[in-house]
Amino acid sequence: EDQVTQSPEALRLQEGESSSLNCSYTxxxxxxxxxxxxxxxxxxxxxxxxxxxxxxxxxxxxxxTLTKKESFLHITAPKPEDSATYLCAxxxxxxxxxxxxxxxxxxxxxxxx
Amino acid sequence: xxGVTQTPKFQVLKTGQSMTLQCAQDMxxxxxxxxxxxxxxxxxxxxxxxxxxxxDQGEVPNGYNVSRSTTxxxxxxxxxxxxxxxxxxxxxxxxxxxxxxxxxxGTRLTVT
Numbered sequence: 114e115d116q117v118t119q120s121p122e123a124l125r126l127q128e129g130e131s132s133s134l135n136c137s138y139t140x141x142x143x144x145x146x147x148x149x150x151x152x153x154x155x156x157x158x159x160x161x162x163x164x165x166x167x168x169x170x171x172x173x174x175x176x177x178t179l180t181k182k183e184s185f186l187h188i189t190a191p192k193p194e195d196s197a198t199y200l201c202a203x204x205x206x207x208x209x210x211x212x213x214x215x216x217x218x219x220x221x222x223x224x225x226x
Numbered sequence: 227x228x229g230v231t232q233t234p235k236f237q238v239l240k241t242g243q244s245m246t247l248q249c250a251q252d253m254x255x256x257x258x259x260x261x262x263x264x265x266x267x268x269x270x271x272x273x274x275x276x277x278x279x280x281x282d283q284g285e286v287p288n289g290y291n292v293s294r295s296t297t298x299x300x301x302x303x304x305x306x307x308x309x310x311x312x313x314x315x316x317x318x319x320x321x322x323x324x325x326x327x328x329x330x331x332g333t334r335l336t337v338t
Contacts, residue, residue: 117268147326156316156329157232157269204324210252213259213284214327216268 115140119201119217126224129190132218136201137183144206146184147214148177160186160199184199189223198222228252232317232330239337247302247333249317256319258300259284259327260292262313266325269316275300276323307337 120135138146145164149157161170163179174195176187186199186219200223202214233248251258259274271284276293289311300319304311313336314334318327 129251144324149329154331155330156318157327159326159328162326213271213274214269216261216270218266218268 115203115215117201117203117215117217119199119220122218122219124223125174126188126191126222128192128215128224129224131189131191133188134199134222136186136188136217137181138201138215139182140203140205140215142206146179147204148184148186149200149202149203149223151200151219157200158178162174189224191222193224193226196222196224228257230319230328230330232333234333235331236269237333237337239304241307241309241337242270243307245304245307247304247315247317247335249300249302249330250298251300251317251319252298253319253321253328253329254297255319255321255328257323257325258294259289259318260300260302261316261318262286263332264313272315274304279284304335307335309337310316311316311335 116136123180148160151157161177168179174189178185198219200219201217229268230251235328243316256277260272270286275281278297281292314332316332317330320327
């Protein structure tokens with residue numbers, strides 16, 4: 114069964130304290146892995162897409178990396194405004210509805226000043 | 227561009243009532259989808275559409291109907307609401323099947 118597991122469920126950091134969020138997945142063939150940010154009461158907002166092992170994407174204090182079985186979202190010197198829930202989703206390279214996104218449960222990040 | 231607009235933002239229904247959740251996008255996206263988000267669970271796909279006139283079921287379609295008569299609109303109908311349908315519903319769109327999704331801000335539905 115295709116699955117996406119995110120860890121930790123919650124992470125509390127001090128401002129400036131760098132850390133990483135993990136997304137591990139089990140799909141037979143990966144078409145793409147997506148990272149989203151979700152603020153309370155809002156819909157998810159797209160951050161990155163990764164397609165192949167070894168690929169990296171960066172945006173401000175965030176860097177996403179991909180291996181064959183997991184992805185990391187590295188947060189460097191976070192600020193309070195980085196507080197949000199970060200969602201990971203994978204898309205398998207099957208046809209039809211099996212190729213739709215499978216979302217993890219998310220990691221809730223809190224950054225204290 | 228307004229992006230993806232969902233109405234209403236909040237709704238309370240009694241068991242057995244029906245209603246339609248509205249979703250509209252102004253980005254000329256072909257792909258649209260409906261998800262539900264429940265505490266402790268990931269987003270789960272209800273129905274999706276790859277273009278006007280074409281819809282298909284996702285992971286949790288029971289109790290919901292959709293139609294896609296225009297590119298812009300993708301309403302979700304609850305036929306006979308049940309307490310198990312209490313959730314936050316998100317509509318999303320993208321240029322095509324493989325592109326990142328643009329989400330609306332959700333409809334919080336409570337069924338009593």
